[in-house]
Amino acid sequence: MPHSVDVHVGRQLKQIRTLRRLSQTDVARRLGLSFQQIQKYEIGSNRIAASRLFELANILDVSTSYFFEGLDADSEGAADSAMDIVQAVASIKDEKTKSRIITFIEDVAGATVTRRAS
Template sequence: MAAESRNPRHGALDAALGERIRRRRRELGMSQSALGGKLGITFQQVQKYENGTNRVSATMLVKLSSALDLPVTAILQDPEPATPPADPKSDDAQLLEAFGKIQSTELRAAVLTLLAGLGSR
């Protein structure tokens, strides 16, 4: 029985790590073969890491960090944490999204004052 089938969460974690490796490799304009050459592995093995088919060992993670010129923590860290999608019909979600786009601190304060006043009615 494969480890992935025993714990399906591992497969998702491996795939997410692989995607971060792929994204960084592409940012650097590096081919899978070139990355494999730096790591002493084949491009097929790089593909397996990037697809989440094979798990990345701690040793390989350190090597990847060096080859991709990225700290290990940056490879492990998800830059965009998964958040549940907001209900498109939710007034609260629309209000928060619109408020978050306001750059001016004075305008944000004015909007809060307006909402506080309307809320007391």
């Protein structure tokens, strides 16, 4: 059974990868791994080594601490809801509509999401 910290870090990885509009294959190629390994990281079945976490942070343009944010306050329901929202926004095909929705969320949350070109 995966450790709860590994599951949390994997969820964070999946969330930021999705926000950056990168596939598991995109990330895997940059690390010289298979997309299956990224899948295992994301579900927490394989633990991410510190050096690999550092590489992921650089690829995804976040600090390494990003992967541990919310760890103390993490609840399955909140994380699942957030992931549902991320996936829903990522699935919007019209880039103008997607951008407007992201801007709305940023305005309501008082936060800014760093966007990368697709």
